[in-house]
Amino acid sequence: MNTLIYTACLGLFGLLAEIFNLRKYLIPILVLGLAVIFSLNLQTWNNPQTHFNGMLSDSNFSTAFSGLALFIMLIILILSGDFYTSTDDEKHISDYMAILMFTLCGALMMFSFSNMAMLFLGIETLSISLYVMAGSRRFELKSNEAGFKYFLMGSFASAFLLFGIALVFGVTGTFSIDGIGNYMRMHADKLDPLFIVGMLLMIFAMLFKVSAAPFHFWAPDVYEGAPSLITALMSTLVKIAAFAAFYRLLSSCFVFALGKAEIILTISCAATLLVGNLVALVQDNFKRLLAYSGISHAGYMMLAIISIQGSTDSALFLYSVGYAVASLAAFAIAITVFKATGTESISGFNGLAKKNPLLAASLTMAMLSLAGIPPFAGFFGKYFIFSEAFRNGWQNMVFVAIISSIIGVFYYMKVIVAMYSKPANEFEIKPTFAYQMVIAVCLIISIVLGLYPCVFTKLL
Amino acid sequence: MLTLILLLIPLIASIIALFLRGELVKWFSLVATIVQLAFTVYVFTVFKTPDTTEVTKNLLSLNIDWINSPKINFNIGLDGMSLLMVILTNLLMPLIVLAGFNRNQERTHIMYSLMLLMHFALIGVFVSFDGFLYYIFWELALIPIYFISLNWGGVNRATVTLKFFIYTLAGSLLMLFGFIFLYWNTSSHSLSWVDLTMNHICSCKQGFIFWMFFLAYAIKIPIIPFHTWQPDTYSSAPTQGTMLLSGIMLKMGLYSLLRWLLPIVPMGTAEYTPYVIAMCFIGVVYASVIAIMQTDLKKLFAYSSIAHVGLIAAGIFALNVQGIQGGLVQMLAHGINVVGVFYCADIIINRTGSSDINTLGGIRVLSPRFATYFIIIVLGSVALPLTNSFIGEFMLLLGLFEYNSWAALFAGLTVILGAVYMLRMYQKVMLGDINENVTVFEDLKWNEELVLATIAILIFAFGIFPKPILELVAPISEQIYRLSFVR
Numbered sequence: 044m045n046t047l048i049y050t051a052c053l054g055l056f057g058l059l060a061e062i063f064n065l066r067k068y069l070i071p072i073l074v075l076g077l078a079v080i081f082s083l084n085l086q087t088w089n090n091p092q093t094h095f096n097g098m099l100s101d102s103n104f105s106t107a108f109s110g111l112a113l114f115i116m117l118i119i120l121i122l123s124g125d126f127y128t129s130t131d132d133e134k135h136i137s138d139y140m141a142i143l144m145f146t147l148c149g150a151l152m153m154f155s156f157s158n159m160a161m162l163f164l165g166i167e168t169l170s171i172s173l174y175v176m177a178g179s180r181r182f183e184l185k186s187n188e189a190g191f192k193y194f195l196m197g198s199f200a201s202a203f204l205l206f207g208i209a210l211v212f213g214v215t216g217t218f219s220i221d222g223i224g225n226y227m228r229m230h231a232d233k234l235d236p237l238f239i240v241g242m243l244l245m246i247f248a249m250l251f252k253v254s255a256a257p258f259h260f261w262a263p264d265v266y267e268g269a270p271s272l273i274t275a276l277m278s279t280l281v282k283i284a285a286f287a288a289f290y291r292l293l294s295s296c297f298v299f300a301l302g303k304a305e306i307i308l309t310i311s312c313a314a315t316l317l318v319g320n321l322v323a324l325v326q327d328n329f330k331r332l333l334a335y336s337g338i339s340h341a342g343y344m345m346l347a348i349i350s351i352q353g354s355t356d357s358a359l360f361l362y363s364v365g366y367a368v369a370s371l372a373a374f375a376i377a378i379t380v381f382k383a384t385g386t387e388s389i390s391g392f393n394g395l396a397k398k399n400p401l402l403a404a405s406l407t408m409a410m411l412s413l414a415g416i417p418p419f420a421g422f423f424g425k426y427f428i429f430s431e432a433f434r435n436g437w438q439n440m441v442f443v444a445i446i447s448s449i450i451g452v453f454y455y456m457k458v459i460v461a462m463y464s465k466p467a468n469e470f471e472i473k474p475t476f477a478y479q480m481v482i483a484v485c486l487i488i489s490i491v492l493g494l495y496p497c498v499f500t501k502l503l
Numbered sequence: 504m505l506t507l508i509l510l511l512i513p514l515i516a517s518i519i520a521l522f523l524r525g526e527l528v529k530w531f532s533l534v535a536t537i538v539q540l541a542f543t544v545y546v547f548t549v550f551k552t553p554d555t556t557e558v559t560k561n562l563l564s565l566n567i568d569w570i571n572s573p574k575i576n577f578n579i580g581l582d583g584m585s586l587l588m589v590i591l592t593n594l595l596m597p598l599i600v601l602a603g604f605n606r607n608q609e610r611t612h613i614m615y616s617l618m619l620l621m622h623f624a625l626i627g628v629f630v631s632f633d634g635f636l637y638y639i640f641w642e643l644a645l646i647p648i649y650f651i652s653l654n655w656g657g658v659n660r661a662t663v664t665l666k667f668f669i670y671t672l673a674g675s676l677l678m679l680f681g682f683i684f685l686y687w688n689t690s691s692h693s694l695s696w697v698d699l700t701m702n703h704i705c706s707c708k709q710g711f712i713f714w715m716f717f718l719a720y721a722i723k724i725p726i727i728p729f730h731t732w733q734p735d736t737y738s739s740a741p742t743q744g745t746m747l748l749s750g751i752m753l754k755m756g757l758y759s760l761l762r763w764l765l766p767i768v769p770m771g772t773a774e775y776t777p778y779v780i781a782m783c784f785i786g787v788v789y790a791s792v793i794a795i796m797q798t799d800l801k802k803l804f805a806y807s808s809i810a811h812v813g814l815i816a817a818g819i820f821a822l823n824v825q826g827i828q829g830g831l832v833q834m835l836a837h838g839i840n841v842v843g844v845f846y847c848a849d850i851i852i853n854r855t856g857s858s859d860i861n862t863l864g865g866i867r868v869l870s871p872r873f874a875t876y877f878i879i880i881v882l883g884s885v886a887l888p889l890t891n892s893f894i895g896e897f898m899l900l901l902g903l904f905e906y907n908s909w910a911a912l913f914a915g916l917t918v919i920l921g922a923v924y925m926l927r928m929y930q931k932v933m934l935g936d937i938n939e940n941v942t943v944f945e946d947l948k949w950n951e952e953l954v955l956a957t958i959a960i961l962i963f964a965f966g967i968f969p970k971p972i973l974e975l976v977a978p979i980s981e982q983i984y985r986l987s988f989v990r
Contacts, residue, residue: 418639
């Protein structure tokens with residue numbers, strides 16, 4: 044809970060910085076603040092508590108995911124220093140930073156909600172901040188389109204969620220997840236149809252938020268149009284937050300009722316895997332490619348959701364960490380390349396190996412990790428999720444996931460081939476110091492976790 | 504402990520190589536691989552000491568917990584089969600490094616670092632006794648060779664290497680599925696090799712697992728119809744890459760058949776053996792016929808390699824002691840010979856600029872010493888008595904005869920066809936009148952002579968005195984046979 048309050052304070056500080064003319068020092072102060080909050084967050088480990096009359100509750104699950112979210116935001120902040128350099132950006136930097144902090148607040152609520160109201164509040168705080176950020180390049184048509192599209196579609200999903208919550212409340216008479224869980228356990232053999240409908244509506248809303256097929260259509264356009272850094276944020280923090288909330292919602296409220304939703308979740312999982320990987324094959328825009336790759340990763344994470352009965356939270360967490368560090372490294376490199384070449388197409392990476400071998404090697408590692416090739420964290424996360432899904436009897440889904448991984452390798456290799464075998468373009472590409480550090484840290488974490496994943500396998 | 508050192512020497516060398524530059528990298532890599540070879544000889548003597556007390560056993564194997572859940576151990580060790588493959592790898596590596604001297608290569612430090620990294624991964628594949636660990640090394644071996652072929656390869660390399668990468672990775676992922684399947688279907692929930700050979704899964708599931716693993720190995724070996732990546736990759740990869748691929752990497756597939764397929768799903772294997780042997784023979788004849796029609800030197804050798812390994816795979820699937828032992832001996836022999844022929848091809852292509860055998864001829868007159876080495880290697884690969892392949896091929900034929908006399912007939916056909924295309928190639932390239940394309944043929948340089956002489960000596964040494972190798976593989980062949988025997 045303290046984590047949430049302090050983060051909100053940082054957000055307020057961001058707004059006030061405008062008044063006190065602290066713009067220049069804003070990012071370093073926020074980075075420092077987040078680092079402190081990160082260490083404070085660790086204190087809630089093995090110390091479960093409920094706050095605000097059971098609205099929020101800390102658990103190891105929420106601590107672990109909050110730590111990850113804080114880490115991701117820390118990286119995004121470090122990257123934003125060299126990203127927002129135009130005069131228009133500098134005018135609004137304090138607004139941007141404040142909104143980023145509120146995004147984080149939303150995510151933190153989604154990790155530790157124990158009341159449906161808090162779930163809705165968390166998702167809305169996160170989403171509304173993102174609608175603004177996606178459209179924050181005011182003079183770019185695509186950014187406007189992204190913000191508007193995301194807002195319209197997201198509002199629909201929120202309405203679904205709200206309707207679902209209302210129906211479940213109508214049946215159970217409570218918003219608390221413990222109360223709903225108790226109702227579900229007591230009436231497991233004979234659930235009220237309204238309860239089922241409510242659950243399905245909430246599941247649809249969550250599938251939208253995690254960009255699972257067939258609710259994924261917003262993702263590529265929004266990812267492409269939004270500023271690259273915000274795309275990085277959406278594909279890491281937002282996706283992980285949505286999955287954590289999804290997991291928490293299903294495991295605490297609906298785990299015995301899932302038999303009714305099984306077929307929907309399974310089809311969605313298979314469709315997400317195949318659509319994400321197949322459509323990514325034909326993308327030329329790197330951000331769009333990462334968007335579809337993100338959809339396919341949502342498919343792998345859905346494996347943890349469908350095998351939720353076997354408590355797959357460790358697997359989900361490990362996968363999230365591996366995915367986040369690899370994606371952040373990839374985005375840090377991509378932003379550097381976009382900036383130097385002025386294009387977001389894959390051809391911008393042509394011949395990168397000749398101009399900056401180290402950067403090319405780093406992107407190669409990030410891509411291999413995303414493709415799930417050892418010895419990177421992405422591989423072990425994938426193995427762990429496959430293994431857990433298999434244990435819970437989803438052999439066929441694991442097989443589908445294996446086939447789609449094979450397809451997935453194609454487009455990750457496309458980038459690598461462009462870097463190593465295409466003739467170089469004339470642009471000078473050199474990441475700034477902050478970017479170098481971020482790339483190095485992310486890749487080191489990826490390799491260490493790939494070689495020694497036991498830190499996280501028995502965590503939750 | 505000794506095994507761990509075998510594993511660490513190439514890894515450390517690979518990291519150091521990154522920081523060296525120019526010619527120094529080549530010398531450093533040579534020294535590192537020779538140290539590794541010397542250490543292998545020492546390990547071999549330890550292995551051969553008759554008393555197998557606890558002390559020796561502990562010297563050779565290492566088993567520490569790595570990941571608790573799912574249970575994965577860092578379990579490495581050496582038995583006759585592993586040691587044979589380690590010897591092959593460490594014998595060939597100095598030769599492969601030596602082959603790069605007197606050649607201009609860009610960014611040498613990265614190339615040699617990748618080669619040494621590959622060396623590390625290959626040793627890892629051969630000494631792993633835990634399925635998961637083995638899988639990691641198996642995948643790790645793919646990455647360096649992919650980049651070696653992509654960066655230093657010939658024409659059309661991007662497409663060809665991508666096909667190679669995707670093809671082999673597809674096989675590996677199926678194998679990963681197989682391992683997950685095994686993990687949750689055995690009672691012990693462990694992927695340790697010993698456990699897997701003790702606790703077989705129910706026979707109804709063995710057939711499925713068999714195909715998951717077999718596809719991965721069939722792509723790697725390659726067995727027809729999964730071979731389409733191979734000829735292009737061999738001809739477009741740089742010579743040292745081709746030597747690594749054909750000499751050592753395809754042995755990973757054959758070795759894995761014996762280690763991770765036959766003893767683990769014996770019933771599944773027994774069920775599908777006839778089909779697999781049929782596939783092998785179709786492949787062998789098909790590849791031989793293409794090799795006879797082939798005019799490109801490197802492609803000819805690539806197809807001849809498919810034919811030879813097809814025979815080895817068939818012998819292994821005959822499922823008797825002679826077949827398995829012959830397969831093991833032949834793996835060593837084929838590794839040495841195939842590196843030899845590809846190096847000869849490289850010397851010819853490098854000097855004449857042509858790989859079409861119709862535009863070559865009469866090289867013998869210009870460079871008699873090269874002609875001598877080349878004929879020794881050619882005779883070695885057609886399995887003339889007193890050369891190394893003869894023993895292996897003889898035992899393979901014996902094993903296949905015991906399985907089925909018709910099979911032996913087909914296998915015999917491959918030996919004859921092999922002689923046809925190899926000798927025809929030699930005649931066209933080396934003998935006859937000097938072709939106008941080949942007016943000058945520079946004599947062998949010191950490193951080329953050293954590599955070829957070593958290979959020639961090895962061909963005769965193992966051909967005349969195969970006893971140590973036979974003794975090394977006899978007990979393990981018995982063991983694998985017993986583990987994979989179902990009646």
